[in-house]
Amino acid sequence: MMNKHYLPLYLFGLLVLCLTITAVNAEIIDDDTPVPPVGALGGPDRVLDAAELEQWIRGRRVFDRDWQLSEGLGTPDLNADSCRSCHQKPVIGAGGGLDVNVTRFGFDNEGAGPFEDLPGGPVASKLRRPDTPGREDADPMADIFEQRQTPSILGLGLIDTISDAEVLSHEDPNDNNGDGCRGTAHMIDIAGVLEVGKFGWKAQVPKLSDFLRDASTGEVGLTLVDDGRGFGAMSDNDNVADPEFSPDDFADMLFYCAHLGYPQRAGNPDPQVAVGEEIFTAIGCAICHIPEMQGSEGPVPLYSDLLVHDIHPDDFRGVGEAGAPVGFFKTPPLWGISGTPPYLHDGRATTIEDAILMHEDEADLVMRAYFALTDSEREALMLFLFDL
Numbered sequence: 001m002m003n004k005h006y007l008p009l010y011l012f013g014l015l016v017l018c019l020t021i022t023a024v025n026a027e028i029i030d031d032d033t034p035v036p037p038v039g040a041l042g043g044p045d046r047v048l049d050a051a052e053l054e055q056w057i058r059g060r061r062v063f064d065r066d067w068q069l070s071e072g073l074g075t076p077d078l079n080a081d082s083c084r085s086c087h088q089k090p091v092i093g094a095g096g097g098l099d100v101n102v103t104r105f106g107f108d109n110e111g112a113g114p115f116e117d118l119p120g121g122p123v124a125s126k127l128r129r130p131d132t133p134g135r136e137d138a139d140p141m142a143d144i145f146e147q148r149q150t151p152s153i154l155g156l157g158l159i160d161t162i163s164d165a166e167v168l169s170h171e172d173p174n175d176n177n178g179d180g181c182r183g184t185a186h187m188i189d190i191a192g193v194l195e196v197g198k199f200g201w202k203a204q205v206p207k208l209s210d211f212l213r214d215a216s217t218g219e220v221g222l223t224l225v226d227d228g229r230g231f232g233a234m235s236d237n238d239n240v241a242d243p244e245f246s247p248d249d250f251a252d253m254l255f256y257c258a259h260l261g262y263p264q265r266a267g268n269p270d271p272q273v274a275v276g277e278e279i280f281t282a283i284g285c286a287i288c289h290i291p292e293m294q295g296s297e298g299p300v301p302l303y304s305d306l307l308v309h310d311i312h313p314d315d316f317r318g319v320g321e322a323g324a325p326v327g328f329f330k331t332p333p334l335w336g337i338s339g340t341p342p343y344l345h346d347g348r349a350t351t352i353e354d355a356i357l358m359h360e361d362e363a364d365l366v367m368r369a370y371f372a373l374t375d376s377e378r379e380a381l382m383l384f385l386f387d388l
Protein backbone atom coordinates (compact mmCIF):
# COMPACT_ATOMS: atom_id res chain seq x y z
CA MET A 1 0.00 0.00 0.00
CA MET A 2 1.16 3.52 -0.75
CA ASN A 3 2.14 5.58 2.26
CA LYS A 4 -0.27 8.53 2.35
CA HIS A 5 2.60 11.00 2.75
CA TYR A 6 3.68 10.10 -0.75
CA LEU A 7 0.25 10.64 -2.26
CA PRO A 8 0.78 14.32 -3.26
CA LEU A 9 4.11 13.38 -4.77
CA TYR A 10 2.47 10.49 -6.62
CA LEU A 11 -0.30 12.73 -7.97
CA PHE A 12 2.26 15.31 -9.04
CA GLY A 13 4.18 12.58 -10.85
CA LEU A 14 1.00 11.48 -12.62
CA LEU A 15 0.32 15.07 -13.66
CA VAL A 16 3.84 15.43 -15.09
CA LEU A 17 3.39 12.12 -16.94
CA CYS A 18 0.07 13.25 -18.45
CA LEU A 19 1.58 16.58 -19.51
CA THR A 20 4.54 14.77 -21.07
CA ILE A 21 2.28 12.42 -23.03
CA THR A 22 0.20 15.36 -24.24
CA ALA A 23 3.35 17.18 -25.29
CA VAL A 24 4.57 14.17 -27.25
CA ASN A 25 1.24 13.65 -29.01
CA ALA A 26 0.25 17.24 -29.63
CA GLU A 27 1.14 19.08 -32.82
CA ILE A 28 4.72 20.18 -32.62
CA ILE A 29 4.87 22.62 -35.49
CA ASP A 30 3.44 26.10 -35.84
CA ASP A 31 4.17 28.82 -38.38
CA ASP A 32 6.94 30.18 -36.15
CA THR A 33 8.79 26.86 -35.96
CA PRO A 34 12.09 27.61 -37.71
CA VAL A 35 12.59 26.05 -41.15
CA PRO A 36 15.87 24.09 -41.02
CA PRO A 37 18.34 25.53 -43.56
CA VAL A 38 18.93 23.83 -46.93
CA GLY A 39 21.27 20.91 -46.27
CA ALA A 40 20.16 20.43 -42.63
CA LEU A 41 18.13 17.34 -41.70
CA GLY A 42 14.42 18.02 -42.25
CA GLY A 43 15.06 21.19 -44.28
CA PRO A 44 13.99 21.97 -47.87
CA ASP A 45 15.90 20.47 -50.81
CA ARG A 46 16.86 23.85 -52.29
CA VAL A 47 16.46 27.56 -51.64
CA LEU A 48 12.73 28.21 -52.02
CA ASP A 49 11.27 31.54 -53.15
CA ALA A 50 8.87 33.33 -50.79
CA ALA A 51 5.69 31.73 -52.20
CA GLU A 52 7.26 28.27 -52.23
CA LEU A 53 8.50 28.68 -48.67
CA GLU A 54 4.97 29.58 -47.57
CA GLN A 55 3.61 26.48 -49.27
CA TRP A 56 6.34 24.30 -47.71
CA ILE A 57 5.44 25.65 -44.25
CA ARG A 58 1.70 25.11 -44.88
CA GLY A 59 2.46 21.55 -46.04
CA ARG A 60 4.50 20.87 -42.93
CA ARG A 61 1.52 21.94 -40.81
CA VAL A 62 -0.77 19.55 -42.68
CA PHE A 63 1.75 16.72 -42.17
CA ASP A 64 1.86 17.62 -38.46
CA ARG A 65 -1.91 18.15 -38.04
CA ASP A 66 -3.75 16.08 -35.43
CA TRP A 67 -6.90 15.26 -37.42
CA GLN A 68 -10.20 15.26 -35.51
CA LEU A 69 -13.19 12.88 -35.82
CA SER A 70 -15.22 15.92 -36.94
CA GLU A 71 -12.79 16.29 -39.89
CA GLY A 72 -13.14 12.65 -40.97
CA LEU A 73 -10.37 10.90 -39.02
CA GLY A 74 -10.83 7.12 -39.57
CA THR A 75 -12.45 5.19 -42.49
CA PRO A 76 -13.52 3.82 -39.95
CA ASP A 77 -10.10 2.37 -39.08
CA LEU A 78 -6.85 4.22 -38.56
CA ASN A 79 -3.34 3.76 -37.22
CA ALA A 80 -2.75 7.28 -35.88
CA ASP A 81 -4.24 10.78 -36.05
CA SER A 82 -1.38 12.46 -37.93
CA CYS A 83 1.47 11.70 -40.33
CA ARG A 84 3.94 13.14 -37.85
CA SER A 85 2.93 10.67 -35.13
CA CYS A 86 4.98 8.00 -36.98
CA HIS A 87 7.33 10.02 -39.21
CA GLN A 88 9.22 12.08 -36.63
CA LYS A 89 12.61 10.55 -35.77
CA PRO A 90 15.14 12.16 -35.71
CA VAL A 91 13.15 15.07 -37.25
CA ILE A 92 9.60 15.57 -38.52
CA GLY A 93 9.35 13.91 -41.95
CA ALA A 94 11.83 11.17 -41.09
CA GLY A 95 11.15 7.68 -39.66
CA GLY A 96 9.79 6.08 -36.50
CA GLY A 97 10.61 3.47 -33.85
CA LEU A 98 9.21 -0.03 -33.35
CA ASP A 99 6.29 1.39 -31.35
CA VAL A 100 4.79 2.85 -34.55
CA ASN A 101 5.22 -0.22 -36.77
CA VAL A 102 2.19 -1.16 -38.86
CA THR A 103 0.95 -4.71 -39.48
CA ARG A 104 0.13 -6.75 -42.61
CA PHE A 105 -1.43 -10.22 -42.33
CA GLY A 106 -2.53 -13.20 -44.37
CA PHE A 107 -2.66 -16.99 -44.49
CA ASP A 108 0.30 -19.23 -45.36
CA ASN A 109 -0.92 -22.58 -43.98
CA GLU A 110 1.36 -22.41 -40.92
CA GLY A 111 4.40 -21.80 -43.10
CA ALA A 112 3.70 -24.58 -45.64
CA GLY A 113 2.56 -21.90 -48.13
CA PRO A 114 1.57 -20.53 -50.51
CA PHE A 115 0.80 -17.11 -49.04
CA GLU A 116 -2.80 -16.00 -49.60
CA ASP A 117 -4.55 -12.70 -49.02
CA LEU A 118 -7.68 -13.05 -46.91
CA PRO A 119 -10.95 -11.23 -47.74
CA GLY A 120 -10.55 -7.50 -47.10
CA GLY A 121 -6.82 -7.43 -47.89
CA PRO A 122 -3.64 -7.59 -45.82
CA VAL A 123 -3.84 -4.33 -43.82
CA ALA A 124 -4.49 -4.54 -40.07
CA SER A 125 -5.39 -1.31 -38.27
CA LYS A 126 -4.47 -0.47 -34.71
CA LEU A 127 -7.45 1.75 -33.93
CA ARG A 128 -10.96 2.43 -35.00
CA ARG A 129 -13.28 5.36 -34.55
CA PRO A 130 -15.09 5.07 -31.23
CA ASP A 131 -18.43 5.52 -33.05
CA THR A 132 -18.07 2.40 -35.27
CA PRO A 133 -19.54 -0.96 -34.35
CA GLY A 134 -16.91 -3.63 -33.62
CA ARG A 135 -15.02 -5.22 -36.51
CA GLU A 136 -12.20 -7.74 -36.30
CA ASP A 137 -8.85 -6.14 -37.09
CA ALA A 138 -7.56 -9.24 -38.83
CA ASP A 139 -9.42 -12.20 -40.35
CA PRO A 140 -9.56 -15.06 -37.77
CA MET A 141 -7.96 -17.31 -40.44
CA ALA A 142 -4.78 -15.20 -40.40
CA ASP A 143 -1.74 -17.21 -39.34
CA ILE A 144 1.03 -14.89 -40.48
CA PHE A 145 1.63 -11.27 -39.49
CA GLU A 146 4.35 -9.05 -40.96
CA GLN A 147 5.44 -5.87 -39.22
CA ARG A 148 6.47 -2.84 -41.28
CA GLN A 149 8.78 -0.25 -39.79
CA THR A 150 8.26 3.48 -40.51
CA PRO A 151 10.86 4.62 -43.09
CA SER A 152 12.14 8.18 -43.45
CA ILE A 153 10.53 10.37 -46.13
CA LEU A 154 13.56 12.69 -46.47
CA GLY A 155 14.75 12.84 -50.10
CA LEU A 156 11.81 10.92 -51.59
CA GLY A 157 11.02 13.85 -53.92
CA LEU A 158 14.37 13.22 -55.58
CA ILE A 159 13.69 9.46 -55.85
CA ASP A 160 10.43 10.44 -57.58
CA THR A 161 12.56 11.97 -60.40
CA ILE A 162 14.17 8.60 -61.27
CA SER A 163 12.62 7.24 -64.48
CA ASP A 164 11.21 3.73 -64.83
CA ALA A 165 13.78 3.07 -67.61
CA GLU A 166 16.66 3.90 -65.24
CA VAL A 167 15.39 1.37 -62.66
CA LEU A 168 14.70 -1.30 -65.31
CA SER A 169 18.25 -0.94 -66.68
CA HIS A 170 19.58 -2.50 -63.45
CA GLU A 171 17.34 -5.59 -63.50
CA ASP A 172 19.04 -9.01 -63.66
CA PRO A 173 16.24 -11.49 -62.88
CA ASN A 174 18.19 -14.58 -64.05
CA ASP A 175 21.52 -13.50 -62.55
CA ASN A 176 23.19 -13.49 -65.96
CA ASN A 177 26.28 -11.78 -64.52
CA GLY A 178 26.72 -14.49 -61.86
CA ASP A 179 27.03 -12.17 -58.83
CA GLY A 180 24.23 -14.02 -57.00
CA CYS A 181 21.87 -11.01 -57.04
CA ARG A 182 18.64 -11.23 -59.06
CA GLY A 183 17.01 -7.82 -58.80
CA THR A 184 13.59 -7.29 -60.37
CA ALA A 185 11.40 -4.22 -60.60
CA HIS A 186 8.00 -4.47 -58.92
CA MET A 187 5.62 -3.56 -61.76
CA ILE A 188 2.26 -2.04 -60.77
CA ASP A 189 -0.77 -1.86 -63.05
CA ILE A 190 -2.02 1.74 -63.09
CA ALA A 191 -5.19 1.99 -65.15
CA GLY A 192 -3.86 -0.61 -67.60
CA VAL A 193 -0.28 0.73 -67.83
CA LEU A 194 2.60 -0.96 -65.97
CA GLU A 195 4.72 1.39 -63.85
CA VAL A 196 7.77 0.65 -61.69
CA GLY A 197 7.03 0.68 -57.93
CA LYS A 198 9.62 2.79 -56.08
CA PHE A 199 8.09 3.49 -52.68
CA GLY A 200 7.28 1.28 -49.69
CA TRP A 201 9.19 -1.73 -48.32
CA LYS A 202 8.01 -3.91 -51.20
CA ALA A 203 8.26 -1.13 -53.81
CA GLN A 204 4.49 -1.49 -53.98
CA VAL A 205 3.74 2.13 -54.98
CA PRO A 206 5.01 4.00 -58.10
CA LYS A 207 4.84 7.69 -57.21
CA LEU A 208 5.28 9.80 -54.10
CA SER A 209 1.83 11.34 -54.59
CA ASP A 210 0.35 7.80 -54.76
CA PHE A 211 1.94 6.94 -51.40
CA LEU A 212 0.70 10.16 -49.81
CA ARG A 213 -2.83 9.24 -50.91
CA ASP A 214 -2.43 5.65 -49.70
CA ALA A 215 -1.16 6.82 -46.29
CA SER A 216 -3.85 9.50 -45.95
CA THR A 217 -6.54 6.82 -46.18
CA GLY A 218 -4.71 3.79 -44.75
CA GLU A 219 -2.96 5.42 -41.81
CA VAL A 220 -5.18 8.39 -40.93
CA GLY A 221 -8.49 7.40 -42.53
CA LEU A 222 -9.13 10.40 -44.77
CA THR A 223 -10.94 10.46 -48.13
CA LEU A 224 -9.59 12.25 -51.20
CA VAL A 225 -10.59 13.55 -54.63
CA ASP A 226 -10.19 10.81 -57.28
CA ASP A 227 -7.02 11.19 -59.37
CA GLY A 228 -7.71 8.06 -61.46
CA ARG A 229 -4.61 6.15 -60.26
CA GLY A 230 -6.28 3.89 -57.71
CA PHE A 231 -4.66 4.97 -54.42
CA GLY A 232 -6.62 6.20 -51.39
CA ALA A 233 -10.38 6.07 -50.82
CA MET A 234 -12.86 8.54 -52.29
CA SER A 235 -15.65 7.83 -49.81
CA ASP A 236 -16.22 6.19 -46.42
CA ASN A 237 -19.11 5.54 -44.09
CA ASP A 238 -18.75 8.33 -41.54
CA ASN A 239 -20.95 11.41 -41.53
CA VAL A 240 -18.25 13.82 -42.69
CA ALA A 241 -18.58 15.16 -46.25
CA ASP A 242 -16.04 13.72 -48.75
CA PRO A 243 -13.37 14.56 -49.68
CA GLU A 244 -12.19 14.98 -46.09
CA PHE A 245 -8.71 15.94 -47.28
CA SER A 246 -9.14 19.21 -49.20
CA PRO A 247 -7.25 19.30 -52.53
CA ASP A 248 -5.41 22.47 -51.42
CA ASP A 249 -4.22 20.91 -48.16
CA PHE A 250 -3.16 17.78 -50.02
CA ALA A 251 -1.23 19.82 -52.62
CA ASP A 252 0.58 21.65 -49.80
CA MET A 253 1.51 18.37 -48.07
CA LEU A 254 2.76 16.93 -51.37
CA PHE A 255 4.88 20.04 -51.97
CA TYR A 256 6.38 19.74 -48.47
CA CYS A 257 7.17 16.01 -48.82
CA ALA A 258 8.51 16.40 -52.37
CA HIS A 259 10.82 19.20 -51.22
CA LEU A 260 12.29 17.60 -48.10
CA GLY A 261 16.03 17.47 -48.83
CA TYR A 262 17.87 14.16 -48.67
CA PRO A 263 20.17 13.50 -45.68
CA GLN A 264 23.62 14.95 -46.49
CA ARG A 265 26.89 13.14 -45.85
CA ALA A 266 28.26 13.79 -42.35
CA GLY A 267 31.66 14.67 -43.85
CA ASN A 268 33.91 12.81 -41.39
CA PRO A 269 37.48 13.79 -42.46
CA ASP A 270 38.96 10.43 -41.35
CA PRO A 271 40.68 8.91 -44.43
CA GLN A 272 39.29 5.50 -43.36
CA VAL A 273 35.86 6.66 -44.59
CA ALA A 274 37.07 6.56 -48.20
CA VAL A 275 38.68 3.17 -47.54
CA GLY A 276 35.31 1.92 -46.24
CA GLU A 277 33.59 3.23 -49.35
CA GLU A 278 35.99 1.25 -51.57
CA ILE A 279 35.32 -1.88 -49.52
CA PHE A 280 31.54 -1.33 -49.84
CA THR A 281 31.93 -1.46 -53.62
CA ALA A 282 34.66 -4.11 -53.74
CA ILE A 283 32.74 -6.74 -51.75
CA GLY A 284 29.49 -6.12 -53.68
CA CYS A 285 27.23 -4.15 -51.33
CA ALA A 286 26.97 -1.63 -54.18
CA ILE A 287 25.43 -4.24 -56.52
CA CYS A 288 22.09 -3.67 -54.79
CA HIS A 289 22.81 -0.50 -52.81
CA ILE A 290 23.81 1.44 -55.99
CA PRO A 291 25.51 4.65 -54.80
CA GLU A 292 23.90 6.88 -57.43
CA MET A 293 21.00 6.63 -59.88
CA GLN A 294 20.12 9.22 -62.50
CA GLY A 295 17.12 11.46 -61.86
CA SER A 296 15.61 14.01 -64.24
CA GLU A 297 17.15 16.82 -62.13
CA GLY A 298 20.58 15.21 -61.70
CA PRO A 299 22.20 12.31 -59.86
CA VAL A 300 20.41 10.84 -56.82
CA PRO A 301 22.89 9.50 -54.19
CA LEU A 302 20.43 7.06 -52.61
CA TYR A 303 22.43 3.77 -52.30
CA SER A 304 19.60 1.64 -53.70
CA ASP A 305 18.58 0.07 -57.02
CA LEU A 306 14.86 0.34 -56.12
CA LEU A 307 14.56 -3.33 -57.15
CA VAL A 308 13.15 -6.11 -54.96
CA HIS A 309 15.49 -8.84 -53.73
CA ASP A 310 15.24 -11.84 -51.43
CA ILE A 311 17.99 -11.70 -48.80
CA HIS A 312 16.14 -13.90 -46.29
CA PRO A 313 16.54 -17.61 -45.47
CA ASP A 314 14.32 -20.13 -47.29
CA ASP A 315 12.04 -20.66 -44.28
CA PHE A 316 11.24 -16.91 -44.03
CA ARG A 317 7.51 -16.37 -43.35
CA GLY A 318 5.88 -13.13 -44.36
CA VAL A 319 3.44 -11.40 -46.67
CA GLY A 320 3.64 -11.81 -50.44
CA GLU A 321 2.08 -9.96 -53.35
CA ALA A 322 2.24 -10.18 -57.15
CA GLY A 323 5.66 -8.87 -58.20
CA ALA A 324 7.11 -9.03 -54.67
CA PRO A 325 6.68 -12.54 -53.22
CA VAL A 326 7.22 -13.56 -49.56
CA GLY A 327 10.70 -12.47 -48.39
CA PHE A 328 11.25 -9.99 -51.24
CA PHE A 329 11.87 -6.40 -50.24
CA LYS A 330 13.08 -3.27 -52.01
CA THR A 331 16.75 -2.46 -51.39
CA PRO A 332 16.32 0.37 -48.87
CA PRO A 333 18.21 3.62 -49.56
CA LEU A 334 21.14 4.01 -47.15
CA TRP A 335 21.40 7.83 -47.09
CA GLY A 336 20.98 9.06 -43.50
CA ILE A 337 21.07 5.46 -42.25
CA SER A 338 22.84 6.25 -38.96
CA GLY A 339 19.85 8.37 -37.84
CA THR A 340 17.06 5.88 -38.52
CA PRO A 341 17.35 2.76 -36.34
CA PRO A 342 15.94 0.14 -36.09
CA TYR A 343 16.56 -1.53 -39.48
CA LEU A 344 15.03 -3.91 -42.04
CA HIS A 345 11.36 -4.04 -43.05
CA ASP A 346 10.10 -4.89 -39.56
CA GLY A 347 12.82 -3.27 -37.48
CA ARG A 348 14.26 -6.67 -36.46
CA ALA A 349 17.84 -5.31 -36.62
CA THR A 350 18.77 -2.93 -33.80
CA THR A 351 22.09 -1.79 -35.27
CA ILE A 352 23.52 -1.36 -38.77
CA GLU A 353 25.85 -4.28 -38.10
CA ASP A 354 22.89 -6.53 -37.12
CA ALA A 355 21.21 -5.54 -40.40
CA ILE A 356 24.29 -6.50 -42.44
CA LEU A 357 24.56 -9.87 -40.65
CA MET A 358 20.93 -10.67 -41.58
CA HIS A 359 21.74 -10.63 -45.34
CA GLU A 360 21.52 -14.17 -46.81
CA ASP A 361 20.25 -15.83 -50.02
CA GLU A 362 20.86 -13.37 -52.90
CA ALA A 363 23.53 -11.69 -50.77
CA ASP A 364 25.38 -14.97 -49.98
CA LEU A 365 28.40 -14.28 -52.23
CA VAL A 366 28.67 -10.70 -50.96
CA MET A 367 28.45 -11.88 -47.35
CA ARG A 368 31.22 -14.40 -47.97
CA ALA A 369 33.41 -11.46 -48.99
CA TYR A 370 32.21 -9.50 -45.94
CA PHE A 371 33.20 -12.32 -43.55
CA ALA A 372 36.63 -12.47 -45.21
CA LEU A 373 37.33 -8.83 -44.24
CA THR A 374 39.83 -8.06 -41.48
CA ASP A 375 38.59 -6.29 -38.33
CA SER A 376 40.07 -2.98 -39.46
CA GLU A 377 38.44 -3.29 -42.90
CA ARG A 378 35.08 -3.90 -41.23
CA GLU A 379 35.65 -0.84 -39.02
CA ALA A 380 36.36 1.27 -42.12
CA LEU A 381 33.12 -0.02 -43.72
CA MET A 382 31.16 1.00 -40.61
CA LEU A 383 32.79 4.46 -40.59
CA PHE A 384 31.63 4.89 -44.19
CA LEU A 385 28.07 3.73 -43.44
CA PHE A 386 27.88 6.10 -40.45
CA ASP A 387 28.98 8.96 -42.72
CA LEU A 388 26.08 8.46 -45.16
Ligand code: HEC
Binding pocket: 079, 080, 081, 082, 083, 084, 085, 086, 087, 100, 101, 102, 148, 149, 150, 151, 152, 153, 156, 198, 199, 200, 201, 202, 208, 211, 212, 215, 216, 217, 219, 220
Ligand atom coordinates in the same frame (compact mmCIF):
# COMPACT_ATOMS: atom_id res chain seq x y z
C1 HEC B 1 1.09 4.39 -37.95
C2 HEC B 1 2.32 4.93 -38.47
C3 HEC B 1 2.27 5.75 -39.74
C4 HEC B 1 1.51 6.87 -40.02
C5 HEC B 1 0.46 7.52 -39.15
C6 HEC B 1 1.91 7.31 -41.33
N1 HEC B 1 2.88 6.49 -41.83
FE1 HEC B 1 3.85 6.70 -43.60
N2 HEC B 1 4.71 4.89 -43.35
C7 HEC B 1 4.57 4.07 -42.24
C8 HEC B 1 5.09 2.76 -42.54
C9 HEC B 1 5.13 1.58 -41.58
C10 HEC B 1 5.54 2.79 -43.87
C11 HEC B 1 6.10 1.63 -44.68
C12 HEC B 1 4.88 0.88 -45.22
C13 HEC B 1 5.19 -0.24 -46.16
O1 HEC B 1 6.01 -0.06 -47.05
O2 HEC B 1 4.58 -1.31 -46.01
C14 HEC B 1 5.31 4.16 -44.33
C15 HEC B 1 5.70 4.63 -45.59
C16 HEC B 1 5.48 5.92 -46.04
C17 HEC B 1 6.00 6.46 -47.28
C18 HEC B 1 6.91 5.72 -48.27
C19 HEC B 1 8.32 5.67 -47.73
C20 HEC B 1 9.33 5.02 -48.64
O3 HEC B 1 10.50 4.98 -48.24
O4 HEC B 1 9.02 4.52 -49.70
C21 HEC B 1 5.50 7.73 -47.40
C22 HEC B 1 5.76 8.71 -48.52
C23 HEC B 1 4.67 7.97 -46.23
N3 HEC B 1 4.70 6.88 -45.43
C24 HEC B 1 3.96 9.15 -46.01
C25 HEC B 1 3.02 9.29 -44.97
C26 HEC B 1 2.06 10.38 -44.90
C27 HEC B 1 1.94 11.54 -45.86
C28 HEC B 1 1.31 10.14 -43.78
C29 HEC B 1 0.10 10.93 -43.29
C30 HEC B 1 -1.01 11.03 -44.23
C31 HEC B 1 1.82 8.92 -43.16
N4 HEC B 1 2.84 8.44 -43.93
C32 HEC B 1 1.34 8.40 -41.98
C33 HEC B 1 4.00 4.45 -41.05
C34 HEC B 1 3.11 5.51 -40.90
Ligand code: HEC
Binding pocket: 181, 182, 283, 284, 285, 286, 287, 288, 289, 308, 309, 310, 311, 329, 330, 331, 332, 333, 334, 337, 342, 343, 344, 345, 346, 352, 355, 356, 359, 362, 363, 366, 367, 370
Ligand atom coordinates in the same frame (compact mmCIF):
# COMPACT_ATOMS: atom_id res chain seq x y z
C1 HEC C 1 21.11 -8.77 -52.98
C2 HEC C 1 21.00 -7.35 -52.77
C3 HEC C 1 21.71 -6.78 -51.55
C4 HEC C 1 23.06 -6.81 -51.25
C5 HEC C 1 24.18 -7.46 -52.04
C6 HEC C 1 23.22 -6.07 -50.01
N1 HEC C 1 22.00 -5.62 -49.58
FE1 HEC C 1 21.69 -4.54 -47.92
N2 HEC C 1 19.67 -4.78 -48.16
C7 HEC C 1 19.06 -5.40 -49.24
C8 HEC C 1 17.64 -5.54 -48.98
C9 HEC C 1 16.62 -6.16 -49.90
C10 HEC C 1 17.42 -4.99 -47.70
C11 HEC C 1 16.08 -4.91 -46.96
C12 HEC C 1 15.68 -6.29 -46.40
C13 HEC C 1 14.53 -6.24 -45.42
O1 HEC C 1 14.07 -5.16 -45.09
O2 HEC C 1 14.10 -7.30 -44.94
C14 HEC C 1 18.72 -4.50 -47.24
C15 HEC C 1 18.93 -3.81 -46.04
C16 HEC C 1 20.14 -3.24 -45.64
C17 HEC C 1 20.32 -2.38 -44.51
C18 HEC C 1 19.21 -1.88 -43.59
C19 HEC C 1 18.61 -0.62 -44.17
C20 HEC C 1 17.34 -0.15 -43.50
O3 HEC C 1 16.96 1.01 -43.72
O4 HEC C 1 16.68 -0.91 -42.79
C21 HEC C 1 21.66 -2.08 -44.44
C22 HEC C 1 22.33 -1.18 -43.42
C23 HEC C 1 22.31 -2.74 -45.53
N3 HEC C 1 21.35 -3.43 -46.25
C24 HEC C 1 23.66 -2.68 -45.81
C25 HEC C 1 24.30 -3.54 -46.70
C26 HEC C 1 25.72 -3.74 -46.77
C27 HEC C 1 26.76 -3.01 -45.92
C28 HEC C 1 25.95 -4.67 -47.74
C29 HEC C 1 27.25 -5.32 -48.13
C30 HEC C 1 27.88 -6.12 -47.10
C31 HEC C 1 24.64 -5.02 -48.30
N4 HEC C 1 23.67 -4.34 -47.63
C32 HEC C 1 24.44 -5.88 -49.37
C33 HEC C 1 19.70 -5.83 -50.38
C34 HEC C 1 21.06 -6.06 -50.48
